[in-house]
Amino acid sequence: MLLSRYVKHFPEPHDPNRILLYSTKRGASLLVPASLFSDIENGTLAPGDRDTLVRLGFLVPDRAAERREMSDAIAAANRMRRLFGAMVVMNLDCNLACSYCYEGGMKGKHRLSPETADLLCDLIERDQMAHGRRVELTFYGGEPLLSTEMIHSISRRLRAAAADHGVDYTFKLVTNGTLLTATVVNRLVPLGLTGAKVTLDGPQEVHDRYRPFVSGHGSYDTIVANLKEVCNLIKVQVGSNYTEGEYRAFPRLLDDLIAAGLTPDRLELVRFSPVTKSGGAHTLPEFNDGCSSLDEPWVAAADLFLRAEILRRGFHTPRLAPAPCMIESPFELVVQYDGTLFKCPAFLGWPAMAVGDLQTGINDYAASHNLDGWKNDACLDCAYLPLCFGGCRFLKLLRDGTMNGVDCRKRFLDATLETYVRQDLKRRARR
Numbered sequence: 001m002l003l004s005r006y007v008k009h010f011p012e013p014h015d016p017n018r019i020l021l022y023s024t025k026r027g028a029s030l031l032v033p034a035s036l037f038s039d040i041e042n043g044t045l046a047p048g049d050r051d052t053l054v055r056l057g058f059l060v061p062d063r064a065a066e067r068r069e070m071s072d073a074i075a076a077a078n079r080m081r082r083l084f085g086a087m088v089v090m091n092l093d094c095n096l097a098c099s100y101c102y103e104g105g106m107k108g109k110h111r112l113s114p115e116t117a118d119l120l121c122d123l124i125e126r127d128q129m130a131h132g133r134r135v136e137l138t139f140y141g142g143e144p145l146l147s148t149e150m151i152h153s154i155s156r157r158l159r160a161a162a163a164d165h166g167v168d169y170t171f172k173l174v175t176n177g178t179l180l181t182a183t184v185v186n187r188l189v190p191l192g193l194t195g196a197k198v199t200l201d202g203p204q205e206v207h208d209r210y211r212p213f214v215s216g217h218g219s220y221d222t223i224v225a226n227l228k229e230v231c232n233l234i235k236v237q238v239g240s241n242y243t244e245g246e247y248r249a250f251p252r253l254l255d256d257l258i259a260a261g262l263t264p265d266r267l268e269l270v271r272f273s274p275v276t277k278s279g280g281a282h283t284l285p286e287f288n289d290g291c292s293s294l295d296e297p298w299v300a301a302a303d304l305f306l307r308a309e310i311l312r313r314g315f316h317t318p319r320l321a322p323a324p325c326m327i328e329s330p331f332e333l334v335v336q337y338d339g340t341l342f343k344c345p346a347f348l349g350w351p352a353m354a355v356g357d358l359q360t361g362i363n364d365y366a367a368s369h370n371l372d373g374w375k376n377d378a379c380l381d382c383a384y385l386p387l388c389f390g391g392c393r394f395l396k397l398l399r400d401g402t403m404n405g406v407d408c409r410k411r412f413l414d415a416t417l418e419t420y421v422r423q424d425l426k427r428r429a430r431r
Contacts, residue, residue, distance in 0.1 A: 001043075001045070001050055001053075001054060001059040001060065001061060002059065002060055002061070002062075002063050003040055003041070003058065003059060003060075004023060004025065004057060004058055004059065004060050004063070004066060005063055005066060005067065005381065005383060006023060006024045006025040006066075006070070006383050006385065006386055007021055007022065007023050007024070007025075007058055007383060008021075008022045008024065008383050008384075008417060008418075008421075009021050009022070009037065010022070010418045010421070012031070016034065017033060017034050017035075018031050018032065018033060018034060019031070019032055019033075019034050019037045020418075020421065020422070020425075021037075021058055022417070022421045023056065023057045023058055024322070024383055024384060024385070024386040024387050025057055025070070025322065025386045026056065026057035027319070027320065027321045027322060028056045028057055028058070029421050029424065029425055030053075030056065030058065031425075036049060040053070040058075040059070045059075067380050067381070070380060070385060070386070071375055071380060073324075073386070074324050074328045074329075074389065077324070077329075078328075078329055078330060078331070081133075081329065081331050082132065082133050082134060083133060083134050083135075083136060083331065084124070084128040084133045084134070084135050084136075084331045084332075085135075085136050085137070085138070085326075085331065085332045085333075086120075086124070086135075086137050086138070086332070086333045086334070086335055087137075087138045087140050087174075087333070087334045087335070087345055088112070088120065088137055088138070088139050088140060088154075088335045089112070089140050089141065089142070089334070089335065089336050089337050089345075089348065090111070090112050090139050090140065090141055090142065090144040090146070090147035090150060090151065090337060091109075091110055091111045091112065091141050091142040091143070091144070091146055091147050091337055092109075092110040092141070092142045092337060093109055093110065093111065093141070093142045093143065093146050094141060094142045094143045094146070094176070094214075095143055095146070095176075095178060095179070095213060095214055096143070096176050096178065096211050096212065096213055096214065096219055097212055097213070097214045097216075098210060098211045099209070099210050099211075100210065100241070100275050110142075110337050110338070111147060111150070111337060112147065112150055112337040112338075114150075114153070116337070116338065116339045116358060117150060117153060117154050119339055119358035119359060120154065120335055120339070120358055121154060121157050121158055121161070122358075123358060124158060124161075125158075125161045125165075128331075129161055129162060129165040129167050129169075130165060132165070132166075132167060133167060133331065134162070134167045134168040134169070134170075135158065135162065135167065135168070135169050135170075136169075136170050136171065136172070137154075137158075137169075137170075137171040137172075138171065138172045138173070138174060139151050139171060139172070139173050139174070140174045140345065141174075141175075143175060143176055143178075143179065144173055144174065144175055145173070145175055145179035145180065145184060146179070148179075148184060148187075148188075151171075151188065151191075152187070152188070152191060155169070155171060155188070155191035155192050155193075156191060158192075159191055159192055169192050170192045170193075170194045171191075171192050171193055171194070172193070172194060172195045172196060172197070173193070173195075173196040173197070174196075174197045175196055175197070175198055176198070176199060176211070176219065176223070177196075177198035177199070177200075177219075177222075177223035177226055177227060178213070178219055178222050178223055178226070179226075180196060180198065180223075180226045180227075180230055181226055181229060181230070182226075182229040182230055182233065185229075185230045185233045185234055186233065189233060189234065193234060194234060194235060195234050195235035195236065195237065195268065196230070196234060196235075196236055196237070197236075197237040197238075197239050198223060198227060198236060198237070198238055198239070199211065199238075199239050199240065199241065200220070200223060200224075200238055200239075200240055200253060200257075201240055201241050201242070202240060202242065202246055202249050202250050202252075202253050203249055203250070203252040203253045203256055204218065204220040204221070204256070206246055206249055206250075207219070207220045207253075208220050210241075224257075224260050224262070227262055228260065228261055228262060231262065231266045231267060232266065235268040236266075236267055236268060237267070237268050237269050237270070237271065238257070238262075238267055238269075238270045238271075239270075239271050239272075239273065240253065240270070240271070240272045240273070241272075241273055241274070241275045242272055242273070242274060242275065242302060242306070243274070243275050244298045244302070247272070247274075247302040247305070247306060248305070250272055250306055250309070251306070251309040251313075254270070254309060254310065254313050254315065255313070257270075258313065263314075264313065264314040264315045264316065267315065267316070268316065269315070269316040269317055269318060270310050270315040270316070270317055271310075271317055271318060272302075272303075272306040272307075272310070274294075274299050274302065274303075276395065276398075293395060293399060293407075294395075294409060294411075294412040295411050295412060299412070300412055300415040300416050303416060304415075304416055304419050307419075307420070307423065308419075308423065311423055311426075311427060319424050320387065320417070320420045320421070320424065321387075322386040322387060323387070324389045325344070325389060325390070325392070325393065326343065326344060327343045327344055327369050327371070327393060328371065328389065333362075334347070334348065335358065336348060336354075338357075339357045339358035339359065340354050340356075340357050341354060341355050341356045341357055341358065341362060342354055342355060343355055343365060343369055344393070344394055346394035347394065350397070353368070353369075353397075355368075355369075368403075369393060369403060370390075370393060370403040370404060370405075373390050373393075373403070373404070373405065373406055374388070374389050374390030374406055376406075379406060382410065384409060384410055384413045384417075387409070387413060387417075388408070388409040388410075388413070390406040390407065391406055391407025391408060391409050392407045393407065395407050
């Protein structure tokens with residue numbers, strides 16, 4: 001048995017007799033004696049230790065076969081998938097005037113029409129439910145709750161169709177939270193609403209500067225009041241977008257949430273992410289603070305700092321795990337309000353990146369979106385492959401004007417992975 005090529009190992013800083021192993025393929029971590037690691041390298045493991053390490057994915061019988069298996073990993077997952085997910089852009093309208101708005105120059109009174117909604121439901125019933133797949137939609141905007149009645153209409157039809165086909169239909173919201181009242185949520189839950197992701201961009205003075213109402217008044221108090229009303233009705237995630245100049249203020253948001261009664265047990269998770277540049281038709285020329293690469297040194301420093309602060313206060317945040325891009329799955333789509341289809345919400349401002357529409361169907365996007373671009377020797381031999389799969393195609397396009405090649409995450413993961421793993425081990429030990 002041989003050590004998997006998709007394993008990273010780290011010496012324990014305060015105990016030279018132990019080594020931390022992490023399988024990027026399985027998401028498993030294990031502290032082992034240094035002597036056992038030597039036995040792995042020398043092929044002298046005791047049978048019991050060997051069997052345990054094989055079961056956890058740290059050892060494999062054939063590294064060449066493992067490499068071939070990894071090359072087929074996404075295709076194999078797609079063959080087994082029984083869930084169809086789509087992000088549906090209900091409108092490009094909004095009651096906020098965010099300084100870094102991702103809709104940017106496209107923003108306006110654009111709404112998904114009843115005719116387009118019917119085409120969407122037709123596609124989902126015909127191509128997904130009829131084949132036994134459950135369906136989970138994410139309603140997005142603009143601000144999706146400005147189109148609440150259309151969400152009702154779509155969900156009533158799909159919930160009935162799901163019952164006819166013997167599958168499940170559920171949906172989530174990505175919302176600014178200003179309209180997410182208990183009254184709205186109580187109307188939507190019977191139709192399949194399970195959760196919402198709401199943005200709070202730092203403590204009140206930072207958030208209100210970046211995300212004011214169109215009137216110019218701050219939105220923070222309204223959002224927090226709504227979250228307190230609905231967090232026991234649905235699962236609520238808080239997302240925050242930080243810039244290089246502001247991220248050190250964000251831990252105060254966590255303290256403010258706790259003080260407001262939004263304690264870790266009442267929120268599904270909290271996740272902080274850097275603001276990225278948008279490009280395409282989105283671009284707001286007056287906003288220049290976003291990043292275009294995780295290789296920018298401040299991004300890794302900010303990520304490690306903020307993740308530690310989230311966990312220290314007991315909030316949940318996503319664990320590091322294998323996560324292929326949605327572009328690689330035929331069962332994930334983004335549906336624009338006008339019926340245009342995309343493979344990633346970041347491409348909404350790039351008309352050339354459309355992959356079809358609800359009337360004519362989906363085009364072959366394998367070449368245009370560089371599918372399988374990670375199937376090269378450098379990536380297949382890289383221990384980080386299961387965490388990366390070629391990185392973010394949008395950031396590659398934004399930086400280089402092309403998706404040919406990969407958005408390598410090696411430098412970022414070199415700077416962060418060991419800390420992530422140790423944080424998650426600590427979190428697991430506290431449970």
